[in-house]
Amino acid sequence: MAVSVATKTAWKLQEITAHSSNVSSLVLGKSSGRLLATGGDDCRVNIWSVNKPNCIMSLTGHTTPIESLQINTNEELIVAGSQSGSIRVWDLEAAKILRTLLGHKANICSLDFHPFGSFVASGSLDTNIKLWDVRRKGCVFRYKGHTQAVRCLRFSPDGKWLASAADDHSVKLWDLAAGKIMFEFTGHTGPVNVVEFHPNEYLLASGSSDRTVRFWDLEKFQVVSCIEEEATPVRCVLFNPDGCCLYSGFQDSLRVYGWEPERCFDVVLVNWGKVADLSICNNQLIGVSFAQSTVSSFVVDLSRVTKSGSVLHGLIRDDKPLVQPTPAGSSLRRIYDRPSTSCSKPQSRVKHNSESERRSPSSEDDRDEKESKAEIQNPEDYKEIFQPKNSISRTPPRNNEPFPAPPEDEPVTVKEAVKPSQAVDVQTPLPKPEHSDPIQRPPIASSTPITRTEPSVIPAARNEPIGLKASDFLPAVKNQNQTELVDEEAMSQIRKGHETMCVVLTSRHKNLDTVRAVWSTGDIKNSVDSAVAINDLSVVVDLLNIVNQKASLWKLDLCTIVLPQIEKLLQSKYESYVQTGCTSLKLILQRFLPLITDILAAPPSVGVDITREERLHKCKLCYKQLKNISNIVKNKSGLSGRHGSAFRELHLLMAVLE
Structure with missing residues (x-):
């Protein structure tokens, strides 16, 4: 096993202050490797271009911290799940809210977009998995079977299956068309943090807090191999686009694995801490991590990384030569069919140990959509990245060059130049004192934005947010004489407790x-x-x-x-x-x-x-x-x-x- 020299192979690209409070989740776009979304305790979702210092767009509307994020394959849509269980889907090209999906009773821990149908899957701390039809704003199915929080969801490349990983140590495979569980993979001895389908073959990888990576055969439903030697929990995994190897993110390192037989091709030391997501762009692997309000991005040059067995690097510790990898183009197992039509609607419900339930479309009104807004923070970057519509690449051609290594291998730190603006909101949140109770935090800033078609006034019939009443700060304004009274009441509330x-x-x-x-x-x-x-x-x-x-x-x-x-x-x-x-x-x-x-x-x-x-x-x-x-x-x-x-x-x- 070869250990790469850190200074030549990996470097820090950027460090930004991503939110006004702690960052709670983040995700990279997998098509370009250049799009980054961050969610914060400030209830916002911010959109960034990797290696650019300024926020492109800020999405408001959630009233509790963002716990999970996912970007779709085309990098046109983003879905965000919150601590309260609400889910919002945004159209990045149109810069607007698309859908609000309500139904979970607790934190949204995991989300995924169907590869070609208009479906989103969500996994929650309430142990349920739900399949949503984004067009109809309804829950199509609920899949029950896990006994603890569902930490990761992934649709198969052919769109027929859904894999789920949970804190109950299990990995489950669901058949979407039949609406039932296909198989439960057991073997992990700790919470399973992540699952990932091989891009071509019937193979599934899972990573766990038990410090193992397991590979599962999806035809024979059995374990292919297990890598057990690691010292820290597996945080994220990503197959190489050609399927030759698996990249695994650990505390301060990247490891490159093969599975038949199980072996570690390479270890790259990267000072990224607890890495949260991986993506690949121009033969470079991008890794992102967060700590408090800061998000850091790192680059690993994959041309310097060993991805398969060879004469030079192909020795295991006992000096037995590794088996050469299967030549490109051939496969040990079945290949996915990729239909051009959208996912078929689930058929009748099938009872099983892990059951699934049909759900009717939601009849919620559009209040949440009206109160949710996409604020474009950086028009120049926004137009460059999201316009014109249907662009082939999510990033401009002139930016498709690889990220350069820092001169003389010194780490580069780029501080954010402009923080996401909150000036456009009707109300700004009160500064949170050290002794404030997090449960009582009023979701003021994100729940009452100005919209282009409505006056900047809260309607009288507006539902009140949890915690403090909106009327304590800004009652409905009907005429000019009431404006002064509003200001006096607002000031008296601010002075309370001072x-x-x-x-x-x-x-x-x-x-x-x-x-x-x-x-x-x-x-x-x-x-x-x-x-x-x-x-x-x-x-x-x-x-x-x-x-x-x-x-x-x-x-x-x-x-x-x-x-x-x-x-x-x-x-x-x-x-x-x-x-x-x-x-x-x-x-x-x-x-x-x-x-x-x-x-x-x-x-x-x-x-x-x-x-x-x-x-x-x-x-x-x-x-x-x-x-x-x-x-x-x-x-x-x-x-x-x-x-x-x-x-x-x-x-x-x-x-x-x-």
């Missing part, structure tokens, strides 16, 4: 000054002790946010003090507290849990060893605290959104405690 917040922040600042005085002595343990003694969790959070950035500051002593505080943070109603608690706990588990379990499992020492006894005492204390926290983590691992996935990751790390 004095209380000032008192809270002043007290916090004073407490932080106390902690900083101890911190300046260089004693980290005493600094944390003083923060805990103040009995203000916000101060503990502020200090942990600093300490979390440098793992070398942590010692066992610090763990014993911090773990009881983490227990409180994980149960907090404040989103930022939970996030900090999760970060600290993950750091402790990765750095100290192996040490704690090893010391507790070691036989008692002969004689008196005070240092060892102290260490043993600290380990016992930490172990007891971690056991308490593990119950909280287990209970919260079923939560929706980013926190749910964070708790599920922690639950896996804490499995050794059980």
Whole structure:
């Protein structure tokens, strides 16, 4: 197995501030590899051209964070699913909302467009899979069978099947025309994060948090091979367009696999962190990742990557030569037929262990569509990329050159020049204080945009958003005399709680000054002790946010003090507290849990060893605290959104405690 030199093969292309709050999802267009869509906690979907610093278009209308995104094959449509379970389909060329699809009861975790029919599939935390007819705005079928969140959906290249991967460790294959399950593939021992069909053959790949990639034969319905050697969960996979190999995205690396026999052709070290999606453009692989409000893109030069067995690279660790890959043009298994007609409508329902249900078209009114809007942020890029209609490539010809490597192999960072504008909205959201409850966040900005055909006034009959009432800020305006009253009421609402917040922040600042005085002595343990003694969790959070950035500051002593505080943070109603608690706990588990379990499992020492006894005492204390926290983590691992996935990751790390 060859390990490529990182500086020559892979480089960072760009880093942008994609949203005004945390990024919650993203997806690359697979046809061009140049189109990027990001979804945020700000309830917006932003459209970008890879390696350009400015947002092309911003899509508003969702009232909860965007949890899942997908772009169709032609890169003309995009579908976005939110935390509340609503789905919106947008036409990028016409810059308008196309459909709103309502029916799921929880987070939308996965979406996919049918390759040629007007259908969208959605998978949710409610364990259901739904097939939607976009033209009729109705749910055609509901597929039941998974027992946990459905994390990934993929239509087969011929449009006849749908593959689903879920947290229940299973991969299922559904027959769309018959409306029933064809087969359930079992073998993974952790949540399955991703599935991908081979572009030509009856072959399916799946990647899991159990750190394995499995290949399944879709004729014989059996496992072809399994790659088990990896050290981190599989985050995304992508077949090479000619089907010769599979690219798998891991933490800080790209791995290139063959499956008959299973082998790793190449490993490319890429500093992309937790890579979220992959695409290919001009023999370059594009990988994208996100952290907080930042999105980073990376390039791997595939001409420098080994994609098949050869004399030079074709040795496994025991020095046995690899079997040469099947010559291009031949296939070990059946090839997909690709009909030119659209997907046939599902026939009568067939009862099975995993059932599917027919659904009638939705009778929802068009209110959601009227309140959803596509704001073109960058007209020049928009015209260049999305006009004229029916363009062959989603990207302009002059941009079809490969992305150049940085000079002298230095990483390139391009900061975003213009942030997505929010000035066109009727209302701007109030700044969110540190102590605000995320559940009460009013979806003001995205739910009340101006439309070209309507006055910039909320109609009197408008339904009120969840949380704060719209009338608290902008009641319906009927005549000029009421305008002043509106402004007065709006200002009084904004002033509410201002004095209380000032008192809270002043007290916090004073407490932080106390902690900083101890911190300046260089004693980290005493600094944390003083923060805990103040009995203000916000101060503990502020200090942990600093300490979390440098793992070398942590010692066992610090763990014993911090773990009881983490227990409180994980149960907090404040989103930022939970996030900090999760970060600290993950750091402790990765750095100290192996040490704690090893010391507790070691036989008692002969004689008196005070240092060892102290260490043993600290380990016992930490172990007891971690056991308490593990119950909280287990209970919260079923939560929706980013926190749910964070708790599920922690639950896996804490499995050794059980």
